[in-house]
Structure formats: structure tokens, C-alpha cells
Amino acid sequence: MSTSGTPLEKIIDALELDQLPADEQEEIMSDIGALIFQSTMMNLMQVMDPETKEEFGKMVESDASEDEVSAFISSRVPNSDTIVQSTIDEMVDDILAVTGPVAA
Numbered sequence: 291m292s293t294s295g296t297p298l299e300k301i302i303d304a305l306e307l308d309q310l311p312a313d314e315q316e317e318i319m320s321d322i323g324a325l326i327f328q329s330t331m332m333n334l335m336q337v338m339d340p341e342t343k344e345e346f347g348k349m350v351e352s353d354a355s356e357d358e359v360s361a362f363i364s365s366r367v368p369n370s371d372t373i374v375q376s377t378i379d380e381m382v383d384d385i386l387a388v389t390g391p392v393a394a
Contacts, residue, residue, distance in 0.1 A: 297382045304389040322381075330377040334367050342366050 301322060302308055307315045335343060349362055363370045 297378050300382050301385055304386050322385075326378060326381050329381060330374050333373050333377050334363060334370060337369075337373065338367060 298319075301319070302315075305318065307318060310318070335346070338346060345366075346362065349359060354362075367373070
């Protein structure tokens, strides 16, 4: 697999997912995506003020769409893009630390 260095490609290469059947690749990436999502939400909630946390909780409970949640976070959480990217980078770094560096 050709690696251009995106976080997704780094994970695929580090875990050698390209060696697995497509359905297994999908399942593993879905699990990793869920972990990244949970970590991101935790990191975002840590910087929310109490009122924003309460509104966010209500939004999640009401099954708001992904677009609605994203718009809320972008408008109410300072530096949310940086927090999201930092969380992704940390998760990729953690995976690479466990699996070892990816050969170029």
C-alpha cells in the first residue's frame, strides 16, 4: 500500500490491515473510529463551560444529527478544530508506539 501519511493510512499500515479481508478491515477501522470519537468528545467536554456541557448533553440525548453536533461544537467550543486534530494525532501516535514505526 502506498502511504501518503494521512492518519487513516498510518493506522492501516501500522496494523497491517491491508492484509485482512475487507470486512475485517472495516470492522477494525469502525472500532478505532469509535475510540477516536469518544476520546474527542471527552477532550471537547473538558474545555466546555457548564452551560455548554448541559446544552451539549441535551443535544446528544435528542439524537441530533452529526451536522448539528458539529455546528454546535464549532460555534461553542474555542479551538475545537485544534482539539479534534490533536486527539486524532495522539491516537495515531499511541497506535504507532504499540505497533512500531511504519516502514516507508
